[in-house]
Amino acid sequence: MKKNKQKFFSRPESMYDRLTHYCPGCGHGIIHRLICEAVDELKIREKVIAIAPVGCAVLAYDYWDFDCIEAAHGRALAVATGIKRVRPENIVFTYQGDGDLAAIGTAETIHTANRGENLTVIFVNNAVYGMTGGQMAPTTLLGQKTATTPRGRDNKNEGFPLKISEMLAILDGVKYVERVSVSSPQEIIKAKKAVKQAFQNQVDGLGFSLVEVLSSCPTYWGMKPKQAMDWIKEVMAKRFPLGRLK
Amino acid sequence: MSKEAKKFLITGNEAIAEAAIQAGCRFYAGYPITPQNEVPTYMSRRMPEVGGVFIQAESELAAINMVFGASAAGTRAMTSSSSPGISLKQEGISYLAGCQLPAVIVNIMRGGPGLGNIAPAQSDYFQATKGGGHGDYRCIVLAPSTVQEAVDLTALAFDLADKYRNPVIVLGDGMLGQMMEPVEKFKMPALPAGRQNLKCKTDKKLWELSGAKNRKPRIIRSLFLGEGVLENWNKALQNKYRKIESEEKRYEGFHLDDSKIILVAYGTMARVAKEAMREARSHGIKVGLIRPISLWPFPAEPFLKLSGKIKRFLVVEMSAGQMIEDVRLAVEGRAKVDFYGRTGGSIPSKEEILRQITLINK
Known part of the structure; x- marks a missing residue:
């Protein structure tokens, strides 16, 4: 075997070497990793305080080697505001799902953004409530079948998929909004860049930064992992266009 | 002897706010509701003078959860409201209790149920003393009957909250909050403004979140999924409550x-x-x-x-x-x-x- 092999890929230091509880093909593991890579590269691990959401990712602290706190469903950004105002020298971020950020926590999301709090938000949009059994999320696509839209989401009854990132982008208090996805290695590289940018902005004191990540839930989409990734690309990203919104 | 008056006139609401500041409270988040509006109004002026944080939150829910975050970060934190607003805060109070975080919540009670009216009432006794939100928990509840006592009990509330890592409710009513009474000049010296005052110096908080520098990460949580883990956590809470019952009864x-x-x-x-x-x-x-x-x-x-x-x-x-x-x-x-x-x-x-x-x- 050749010596002095160059190492191209390894587990981020701030991520524990541990199997996750996520389903096969779930995007959370990838996104957790991207956060840890950004944290390592920016050398901010010792300053980070993470807010774990209610949802599948509530146990994120089982995988992250930095300070963490749970927030009540939807209240992550209020909790983050309290922490950051007390400890402006720390790097505070929330990790929130679509139900958390765009349904039960909509008020907290909009007002924290509007105050221009110097925070980083990683918003995971997988178009369903995963932990509770695949119910309709605010971001569920029209026609998409879920546990609570058995005939598919119909805007006459359930309204339209909520484009909250677009809504946030028009607020004066918001510095940075980008929508990315984890549907392919190329997209993951772009997602990583955006996540790192959102943390860099906080380090630089620039204000509210949010990255929406289109992610997969093969279990409640009723798809195989590969199919799910293709669905993000071919269906979901059409309704939620990728790219920088602000 | 100084000719300066030993007492001065102040409303209950303002006295509670100043007492909190004097007790080292450096974070306040609140939402307008009558008859407690003098508390946030006073705090908005006073907090910046002492290097603290005042936030007018978008809702009662946000306010109590901001307090939750500030408390987790190690600062003495308070919110105040009146009955309907306190109902909205119950979720956050349950999380404070579940995570064993200290905080002071002031309820200047008004008539209920529903929107009720803005006149004094004592109809939130059950809510305050029996838990209020979901789960088996208790808040320490202190009930002042004069403005002077409101000052003294607010200071005590912060000490008890830190001592037991538990939310403490100061339960007044619209009469107490609105009326002016003479109180003794606050004895504590005026604190210098500045960032250093944000942290509470009265107690070393080995659980506070400050970043995992030269130590293992800390996790503040109330979710325990493992078999029997939550039961043990609850037993620890109940043991704490028994200790409070044996040591903190006042009449x-x-x-x-x-x-x-x-x-x-x-x-x-x-x-x-x-x-x-x-x-x-x-x-x-x-x-x-x-x-x-x-x-x-x-x-x-x-x-x-x-x-x-x-x-x-x-x-x-x-x-x-x-x-x-x-x-x-x-x-x-x-x-x-x-x-x-x-x-x-x-x-x-x-x-x-x-x-x-x-x-x-x-």
């Missing part, structure tokens, strides 16, 4: 040695009850008063002790009868307990209480 007693009728009242109501007691005694009727100061833990001992000896307890409340249930539990069926109360912002008058006393005394 004031008047004429407990020779009375046949003992009035029971707290907060604003106790002031009226005290007047009724005085007048009754001037007519030769032996009336005493127990004024619970801590509503949870409830000071049960004097009730049981007096049960065999007196004719009747008369509980007087600005509610349809809530504290009376704790009095009945305390006497363990060994004494008769009567009730007189009014709701919706009406306060039982001295004359009304005297009439009840006369009826019992017949």
